Amino acid sequence: MNLPSGFADSSSSARPLQVLQAAQFNAWRDGLAPALQAWVEAQQFSAAAGTLLLLPGEDGLAGAAIGIGDPLDPYSYAHAPFALPPGDWHVAAALEDGARAALQLGWGLGSYRFDRYRKAARAPARLVLSDRDAEASDLLAACVRVRDLVNTPTEHMGPQELEDVARAMAATHGAQVQVITGDELLAQNFPAIHAVGRASHRAPRLIALRWGQGGHPHVALVGKGVCFDTGGLDLKPADGMRNMKKDMGGAAHALALAELVMARKLPVQLTLLVPAVENAIGPEAFRPGEVIATRQGLSVEIDNTDAEGRVVLCDALTYAGEQHPDLILDFATLTGAARIALGPDLPALFANDDALANDWIAAGERVRDPLWRMPLWRPYLRYLNSGIADLANAGSRMAGAVTAALYLERFVPDAQTWAHLDVYAWNDSDRPGRPAGGEALALRSAFAMLKARYGA
Template sequence: MSPLIDRKSGKRAVPIETVDAGSMAAAEARLDTAQRKWLQSTGFRPKPGALAVLPGSVPGEIALVLVGVDRHNPMAALGGLPFRLPEGIYELSSDGGVFTEREHIELAILGWALGAYRFDRYRSYERKAAQLVVTPAAIRALQPLIDATAEVRDMVNTPTEDMGPEQLSQAIHEHAKAHKATVQEWVGDDLIKHNFPTIHAVGRASHRAPRLIELTWGKASSPKLVIVGKGVCFDTGGLDIKPADGMRWMKKDMGGAAHAIALAGLVMKAKLPVRLTLLVPAVENAIAGNAMRPGEVIRTRAGHTVEVDNTDAEGRLVLCDALAYAVEQSPDLIVDFATLTGAARVALGPELPALFTNRDPLADHVISSAERVHDPLWRLPLWRPYRRMLESYVADFANAGPSRHAGAITAALYLERFVPDSQNWMHLDTYAWNDGDRPAHPRGGEAQGLRAFFRFLSERYS
């Protein structure tokens, strides 16, 4: 059941009015005497998240809902209501309200829809989300973003048994079928034959063969855009095995791939004038007799030799061959998404993905886009003196080093070694997860930076 209903449905809807300290007096003035007394008796104050359900003249009828909001955070305004309000149909009141700009109203509606999400593949819920009546134009504008966010959440929430390399491939094939794109794959030992050695090295110990999946779409004459996503479907850490608490949620280590797939879907659905390539190296970092060992040296697709300092720094290994292949296509832009480092979470917390890029104008543009759509990003520097932390005495460089300092930066610097200075490149180190429930952001898998990058790409290639 969709959380948004077309206004043309004609069904009665309970009005919701957003209020804050500055608008509360005007909202109270529109209430009748009984409603004002009811409001006073409940002790309602217009703080963000506060809720008042006002009765109507008919017994059992809801006349109006007041919800306290932060006018600077429209996404959260209605994001907690779909399961707090009684089941039924609601609409934003035409009598006032904190949000008056169309863009802010659409963000509030989007927050409602994202707050109505539940992952129900393995369990059922008796309680259904309340529905919001909106205009057909709002549905047309927001539904692709709602669907793409749900796709990321569903993929990240799905356990590895049902979301392995094959299932990532299947998701890409479904997009290809929907948008008349083409798909090519290199699976198992074909990765060695076609010079993708690091992808093979990370995934070879699993009973599920590693693969690189490539989707191509759009006119050959259009600007080339390559989107890359880290598809580590489960990460044991390899022989440098993770402790139990570090391994518990590693089903989400394909979150970068989920973002890349969903973003590619948005690009194709919007018919952006680009020649799109989607690259997803899909592996399971498992443990077996043929597992990659610490101290091994791998000659990568780009020709660099890399010493494996730590088998748990595997994401950058699968990405480096994909990035090298992307560079060979001489694109206008390469964007990669990865749940790459815990260090990014230590630096910025779970809600702020870390952005790295070799172009200041690109950073300025995507961060501006992120602010407008309330999908935050934060730029960290490619501080090249830290390359010394990845030095190796037997290879060109290592995939990790002994220092725990600046882990997100050193991981990005590793990836940058595979991107020439002349190539436009952006890297997002994302958590792809909510540790708990917040308005519009339920616990579990999350799309972080997806809407920001789609807005950025839409403007760059409009």
């Protein structure tokens, strides 16, 4: 893998960078020459998390120090690439393995800028890495994959482009891809996917990627691939539609996790399913009040065409369950209610298995990539009651994230281990390491959970 922006293999001109926690500050300062001690005091630097100090020398800039918080949190280091002046830097003192990997990942996340349509205002400072951590490199690539996919406007990231990404991944890693497109979805019994996507000039499709050897545990990943969501005939207002290029964020997470599993050669059988559609308005748009068929055989009354993500996912989840995997994980930018409850940084986890939920939460704590469990409170199924069909796709403003997850659960076979992540996939403001735009959330913890469960 090529080094991304922000890294260098070697450099004879790299300046030293001190990486300090607040508890290490006094000992470091006391070891400096008196003139530098005076400089540090004048700058009021104390190695607080997220701070930086430039150190003067005879030829101008001699080095720098950054303050960090948790040394195992990649975002502790993410301010450095753009806080430091451009140029090459090397860490002056050895870090423990976990911290070294976190530094590498955090530096890469902090160096990221989406530059498909314009160049970044400046280049990030480059970290000299003589020996990269291979897993950290793959984790960074997966996070960048999510960011790039979500940031790309629908003009250049529609259902066909998602298919192209899956095919390129398959070619790299020796996987197989099958795509069911347009009216063939009806012929092969994926009517719900077809109903949502049929109004667009871009044909809806189900993308299926398969990888791995028989005999290994079977993991199925499902990602919501609504490449743009107008809301359908229940049209979104302008501010609600503005960033709906991000409504394929679940597919971006599922694709990136699949790529990570293959790159790290995790000993599993992998099935990746992406129902890819555009929820458009046109003569063929599905309507409020219609009753649509699903692959499972349940009839669904459309209460709101803006609750379309769960409709495309239900066919994909049914298909995943037909293959009897050991585990199904689905990722979806599904509800605004999850963001109201937990904010933009904390994805909502729903699971029908306590061990799976606990494993994912514990992995999030280990790798500092958190998520929060929400309840599958089944009495709230009453909010999905329909007078003319087996269930409705919506129906109440109460507990929106919970009812959406309950809807999905109806299409997961009994006794099938399953988890659903309602993920925002977006940074709503610029912060160090978290530029405004697409974001990977609970992706690293998902891989850490799978690695702990199925790794060699």
